[in-house]
Amino acid sequence: MKSFRTLLLLLILFAPSLLVAECLTRGTGDMGxxxxxAAGSLKVVDTSARRELFRVEGLGDLSHASAVYSRDARYAYIFGRDGGLTKVDILCGRIVKRIVQGGNSIGGAISQDGSLIAVSNYEPGGVKVFSSDDLSLVADIPATTVTDREGNKKGSKTVGLVDAPDQRFVVSLYDSGESWIIDMDTPANPSIQRFEKIGRLPYDALITPDGRYYIAGLFGQDGLSLLDLWHPEQGPRLILEDYGRGQQKLPVYKMPHLEGWAMAGGRAFLPAVGQHSVLVVDSTEWRELKQIPVHGQPVFVMARPDGRQIWVNFAFPHNDTIQVIDTETLDIVKTLKPGKGTLHMEFSPRGEEVWISVRDKxxxxIYDTRTLQQTHRLSVDKPSGIFFTSRAHQTGL
Structure with a gap:
């Protein structure tokens, strides 16, 4: 009887802890x-077993969320539209720390050595840099002040923030038409190279996988701005400035995303703003080779890791479709219809599968990229961004 009472007392004392999920003891290489x-939550998944491991709630406004990973691929850093920055332990399925660092955030990056997290802001503009360990503020870099249509002074929106070699971040300023290289070698005293008049209204940017070229898309004019990070003293130059000339501009329902751009066989594949086409570009001389007519206005143009295929999704009202392009022939080899609200794609690290979020379903x-057939489905509440841990070891992602 005494031992029964003891057991009952222990259950009463420790029952709450029994309800908390234990941390996993495993590698993170096949997780995401x-x-x-809509729910302000995320699911942690096992990409080998194709199943959910945890659901993490309380991440705020995730209507335009993105993520980066720590070098050990255990922690995901989530950038929310409400200015939230959240550190999530994916082995435990829990929030480690969450802060609201701005009023309207558009994305972020992790430094080359993994010690710093940078966030770009629409409101109040500028870039803030935090310790990846405890999310303490390391540097607050205000944006160039501009005058809005009402005559009010404000900081320019910052966009296209990426990490670059040599412990640098690169970012563009939408309202003031600039690109900045932010050197974080001395975190408490960042050094900034400012490049003005790169073009009208840079809306997003990318960095080549080797970390050499930073390319900003321009919403206010045809062409893109290219900055050689090996030779920044040369300044930015305009490339592909004729790709839209003489063509009727279409309404832009959703801005293309350049972060998911594709490189294959010495060529770059980019979404054309306001056109139903994918641009094929020589990535040595940065000149246009061809335009591939596609189903709608491209949003993501992504290469399978081996560069053999390009997968493209589209803005409303064509956002129920995916098209697959053969990079050798430049032909569309498959048109898929996953469903309305096809928003984001992510390849498995070696490219045998692609995971596609279908919001309205x-x-x-999940599709086999060899057969181009759907193989699996996972139930997810209004899914958007999909981020696998392989990103932890890629520049610019």
Whole structure:
């Protein structure tokens, strides 16, 4: 009887802890997260078993969320539209720390050595840099002040923030038409190279996988701005400035995303703003080779890791479609219809599968990239961004 009372007392004392999920003891190389944009939550997934491991709630406004990973691929850093920055332990399925660092955030990056997290802001503009350990503020870099249409002074929106070699970040300023290289070698005293008049209204940017070229898309004019990070003293130059000339501009329902750009066989594949086409570009001389007519206005143009295929999704009203382009022939080899709200794609690290979020069906669909057939489905509440841990070891992602 005494031992029974003791057991009962222990159950009463420790029952709450029994309800908390234990941390996993495993590698993270085949793990990832899927953003549930409407619920402000995410799912941690096992990409080998194709199953959910945890659901993490309380991440705020994830309507335009992105993520980066720590070098050991255990921690995901989530950038929310509400200015939230959240550190999530994917082995434990829990939030380690969350701060609201701005009023309207558009994304972020992790430094080359993994010690710093930078966030770009629409409101109040500028870039803030935090310790990846405890999210303490390391540097607050205000944006160039501009005058809005009402005559009010404000900081320029910052966009296209990426990490670069040599412990640098590169960012563009939408309202003031600039690109900045931010050297964080001395974190408490960042050194900034400012490049003005790169073009009108840079809306997003990318960095080549080797970390050499930073390319900003321009919403206010045809062409893109290219900055050689090996020779920044040469300044930015305009490339592909004729790609839209003489063509009727279409309404832009959703801005293309350049972060998911594609490189294959010495060529770059980019979404054309306001056109139903994918640009094929020589990535040595940065000149246009061809335009591939596609189903709608491209949003993501992504290469399978081996560069053999390009997968393209589209803005409304064509956002139920994916098209697959053969990079050798430049032909469209498959048109898929996953469903309305096909928002984001992510390849498995070696490219045998692609995971596609289909918001309006509340599911993620998985396709075999060899057969181009759907193989699995996962139930996810209004999914958007999909981010696998392989990103931890890629520049610019």
């Amino acid at each position: 997260i899927i953003i549930e944009r 509340d599911e993620v669909q």
